[in-house]
Amino acid sequence: MNKFRFVFAAILTLSIVITGCASKEADKSTSAAATPSSKKETSYEGLTVNIGVQGSGGLFGKAREEKWFEQEFEKLGVKVAWAEFQSGPPMTEAMASNRLDFAGLGNMPVVAAQAAGIPFKIISEALDGKNNVAIIVKKNSSIKSITDLKGKKVAVAKGSNAFNFLYRGLETGGLKGTDIEAIQLQPDEAQAAFETGGVDAWATWDPYITLNTLTDKGTVLADGGQLGVLSPSFYIVRQEFADKYPDLVTLYLKVLEKSRLWEDSHLEEAQKRYAAEYKVPLPVIQGMRTRSTGINIPVADDVVAELQKTADFQFEVKNIRKKIDVSKVVDNQFITEALKNKLP
Incomplete structure (x- = not known):
């Protein structure tokens, strides 16, 4: 990757x-x-x-x-x-x-x-910055909204645009950073964890968004345009x-x-x-x-x-x-x- x-x-x-x-x-x-x-x-x-x-x-x-x-x-x-x-x-x-x-x-x-x-x-x-950063979930995931992330494991690279997007995005769903279990992973590690179910969601950027949606491994839960949080x-x-x-x-x-x-x-x-x-x-x-x-x-x-x-x-x-x-x-x-x- x-x-x-x-x-x-x-x-x-x-x-x-x-x-x-x-x-x-x-x-x-x-x-x-x-x-x-x-x-x-x-x-x-x-x-x-x-x-x-x-x-x-x-x-x-x-x-x-x-x-x-x-x-x-x-x-x-x-x-x-x-x-x-x-x-x-x-x-x-x-x-x-x-x-x-x-x-x-x-x-x-x-x-x-x-x-x-x-x-x-x-x-x-x-x-x-409307669509280049997003939170993705498995295609068959029960997570359908930001509020559904409560108590879930979410992969994210600390300090990245996705990190900013994730935590600001949580606020739009009435959640705090402490409401999720953030798993600090770089993209290569996050991809493996996402595919194997080691995490429930992944805050990331392209090409990972496109790669996972094109191959039906994942779907976009929310991006910047949807949440009004731009990157x-x-x-x-x-x-x-x-x-x-x-x-x-x-x-x-x-x-x-x-x-x-x-x-x-x-x-x-x-x-x-x-x-x-x-x-x-x-x-x-x-x-x-x-x-x-x-x-x-x-x-x-x-x-x-x-x-x-x-x-x-x-x-x-x-x-x-x-x-x-x-x-x-x-x-x-x-x-x-x-x-x-x-x-x-």
Whole structure:
């Protein structure tokens, strides 16, 4: 199942898990902050932009193959370096040490990074988070609603988007965290426990949702859209980079939008490409897209409000050490400009 967890992270550019590190390429490249301009602040001389991705394919795969980012940035004399990660938290850690300028990641790493004082800005929304995280049960389970989870064993990966979704979801059914027996398991272990009946339910993300529903091993008890508990993902930029090079932030989003539009207009080709890249059945790729289609739009007020609920909850359960105002890190000026003047 490891390959499927990797697929999700690669295709959506974000996921929603906990470990990993920067690639050797990122370590060798010169970050924007580590290479201050010898001329004016607006000069790009000697500048290398470090772009973080989760996995080597997916949405960014075509762009990297065609060198769309390199072509546009090199027009300004700016080089591009790529850094591959397995999840979001290592991305924010790399940003904190000035080794990464751009990243795409889920709501949990964003909240944790802000609480840790890492300087960054959210520059667009990457995923609406309605259906990409869910609680699943066996197809013949007697559990039919959230309230039926009382006294049951529920598998979940602590610190993941699913962890946040599960505990906030319980509240919608009038339950508390103490009303269930949470079994802390990573996806590989949780899959086995789910299949053998070691747990009664599983709070997880795609591709595990799609894999289990496609094979009739499980069914969705509730997802974000049903409970009103969303797990959105975002594109972020290192704060110092945005302050120094705002035009390059806009350019990054323009090329990203070009990549997204290519996928939309070549969907069959793109999905076959993804299936071949990661050696998984095409229906898995197709199913994942129906649950979570990538976007690149300004962060709306209701999304900010939902992210604030996540931050407040994480503070209440002591996963973060201080209260934060998530609106302080949201900056829509770059995506607004990027969408006004799209690349051909």
